[in-house]
Amino acid sequence: MIGALITSxxxxxxxxxxxxxxxxxxxxxxxxxxxxAGYAMAVGIGNLQKLAYEPIVKGTDYSxxxxxxxxxxxxxxxxxxxxxxxxxxxxxIIGTGTGVAMRVIIDAQVVRQIIATxxxxxxxxGLDLFNGVIIVVTLVTTVVFFLYSAEHKGLVGxxxxxxxxxxxxxxxNLYGSAISTxxxxxxxxxxxxxxxxxxxxxxxxxxxxxxxxVDILRRRSKQ
Numbered sequence: 001m002i003g004a005l006i007t008s009x010x011x012x013x014x015x016x017x018x019x020x021x022x023x024x025x026x027x028x029x030x031x032x033x034x035x036x037a038g039y040a041m042a043v044g045i046g047n048l049q050k051l052a053y054e055p056i057v058k059g060t061d062y063s064x065x066x067x068x069x070x071x072x073x074x075x076x077x078x079x080x081x082x083x084x085x086x087x088x089x090x091x092x093i094i095g096t097g098t099g100v101a102m103r104v105i106i107d108a109q110v111v112r113q114i115i116a117t118x119x120x121x122x123x124x125x126g127l128d129l130f131n132g133v134i135i136v137v138t139l140v141t142t143v144v145f146f147l148y149s150a151e152h153k154g155l156v157g158x159x160x161x162x163x164x165x166x167x168x169x170x171x172x173n174l175y176g177s178a179i180s181t182x183x184x185x186x187x188x189x190x191x192x193x194x195x196x197x198x199x200x201x202x203x204x205x206x207x208x209x210x211x212x213x214v215d216i217l218r219r220r221s222k223q
Contacts, residue, residue: 004197012208138166
């Protein structure tokens with residue numbers, strides 16, 4: 001009940017932004033950011049202790065000193081004199097992350113896509129062949145659409161229009177999925193407000209509505 005009550009209060013505070021920006025919304029926003037930052041710091045300290053400090057103290061892996069040193073160098077950003085030292089670990093992080101991401105992206109979105117498409121084209125049966133053709137056509141036309149080195153006229157222009165349509169279909173699907181997910185979140189919060197924390201939540205909503213009405217009257221009287 002206490003958890004549902006806290007959730008109801010926070011939900012109403014955040015939704016108060018729909019009326020206008022106010023101190024209750026700011027309090028909820030700062031609370032969420034503060035909790036997230038504190039949780040991330042606690043997890044980071046725990047990982048540092050388990051993955052670095054304990055193996056070094058036990059003498060099992062001294063190579064962990066190198067990432068610790070690079071991690072400490074990141075804090076040189078706060079120094080005006082030695083801020084340049086942070087560029088080395090930052091470059092290492094970005095370079096490693098880019099390399100790993102490129103490998104994963106090429107494997108997941110190129111290699112595996114080709115492997116999955118070839119059997120569809122190899123089987124001239126019903127939907128398999130249709131899906132394979134759709135994948136190949138949309139791939140080629142989308143690449144043509146983003147090919148700005150050639151003028152979009154004639155055959156290239158027609159292919160680019162098909163690619164543009166394919167991009168719109170994908171973006172529309174992603175947008176619809178995002179909206180439906182958000183609606184699901186709202187529905188979940190409405191369940192908390194109307195069922196789990198009722199009737200206390202009704203009082204919270206009534207107080208919020210009364211506060212908004214008082215603020216409207218106060219602003220009109222000032223005008």
